[in-house]
Amino acid sequence: MTEAAKPIRLMYFAWVREKVGRAEELVELPGGIATIADLVEWLRGRGPEYAAAFERAEVIRTAIDHTHARANAPIHSAREIAFFPPVTGG
Amino acid sequence: MSVRVQADDFDIGAEVKALTGGRSDIGAVVTFTGTVRGDTPDHPITSMTLEHYPGMTEAELARVEAEANDRWPLLDSLIVHRYGTLKPGDNIVLVITASAHRQAAFEAAEFLMDYLKSRAPFWKKEEGPDGSGRWVDARECDEKAVSRWDKTRTLAAPDDAI
Numbered sequence: 001m002t003e004a005a006k007p008i009r010l011m012y013f014a015w016v017r018e019k020v021g022r023a024e025e026l027v028e029l030p031g032g033i034a035t036i037a038d039l040v041e042w043l044r045g046r047g048p049e050y051a052a053a054f055e056r057a058e059v060i061r062t063a064i065d066h067t068h069a070r071a072n073a074p075i076h077s078a079r080e081i082a083f084f085p086p087v088t089g090g
Numbered sequence: 091m092s093v094r095v096q097a098d099d100f101d102i103g104a105e106v107k108a109l110t111g112g113r114s115d116i117g118a119v120v121t122f123t124g125t126v127r128g129d130t131p132d133h134p135i136t137s138m139t140l141e142h143y144p145g146m147t148e149a150e151l152a153r154v155e156a157e158a159n160d161r162w163p164l165l166d167s168l169i170v171h172r173y174g175t176l177k178p179g180d181n182i183v184l185v186i187t188a189s190a191h192r193q194a195a196f197e198a199a200e201f202l203m204d205y206l207k208s209r210a211p212f213w214k215k216e217e218g219p220d221g222s223g224r225w226v227d228a229r230e231c232d233e234k235a236v237s238r239w240d241k242t243r244t245l246a247a248p249d250d251a252i
Contacts, residue, residue: 011143013143013211013213014141014213014215014225063211066143066145066146066149066150067149068150068209082211085225085228086227086228087208087209087212087213088207088212088214088225088226088227088228089142089171089182089207089210089211089212089213089214090124090182090183090203090206090207090210090212090232
C-alpha cells in the first residue's frame with residue numbers, strides 16, 4: 001500500500017445523508033487511515049455535521065465497493081465507501 | 091434468475107406468466123408481495139419514500155438470489171423492488187420462486203425476503219399529513235428472522251457496527 005493520497009468516494013444514505021448534508025463527496029485521506037473505524041474517527045473531526053451524523057456510530061453500517069463491510073475492514077483498495085443506517089427495505 | 095430495481099409498479103400475474111411461460115418442468119410457483127401499510131392509530135401515514143443505493147442494491151439482490159439458488163433446487167426466480175414515493179396499499183417488493191416441488195419454492199421465497207430485508211440497501215421514510223418525515227427504524231425481529239438461516243450461512247452479515 002502506498003501512502004500517497006488518492007481520492008475515495010464517500011456516499012451517505014438516509015438520515016446519515018441528511019445529517020452530513022450531502023449525498024456523496026470525493027476525499028483524499030491522510031496517511032494512517034487503515035480501516036473503516038479509522039475513517040469514521042477522521043470523519044468525526046471534519047465538522048459538527050459529521051460529528052452529529054456519526055454520534056451514534058455504533059448503529060451505522062458500511063459498504064466498501066458495493067459490499068457490506070465491517071468496522072475492521074481494510075480500506076486501502078477501496079474506491080467507494082458508503083455509510084448508512086440499518087436497512088429497512090422489503 | 092433476475093433482479094430488478096424500479097420506480098414503476100409491477101404486475102404480479104404478468105411476471106409469473108413471463109417466468110413460467112412455455113415451460114413444463116416447473117411444478118410450483120410461490121409469489122410474495124410486500125405492500126405499503128397505511129395509518130397506525132398513533133401514526134398517520136400519507137406516503138412512504140424508499141431511498142436506495144444504486145449499484146449496490148442490484149449487486150446485493152443478485153448475491154441474495156444466487157445464495158437461494160445454491161441452497162434450493164430452483165428452476166427460476168425473480169426479485170423486483172421499487173423505490174421512490176409510494177402510497178399506502180402500493181406494491182413495494184415482489185419475490186417469485188419456481189421449482190419442481192412446493193417445499194423448495196416456499197422455503198426459498200421466505201429466505202429471499204428475510205435476507206433481502208436485512209441486506210438490501212433500502213431505507214423507508216414515512217411522511218405524515220403535516221408534511222413531517224420519519225425514517226423507519228430497523229426491526230429486531232427482522233434480524234432474528236434472518237438468523238434462523240444461519241446454520242449454513244455463507245454471506246457475511248451486515249451486523250457489525252462501526
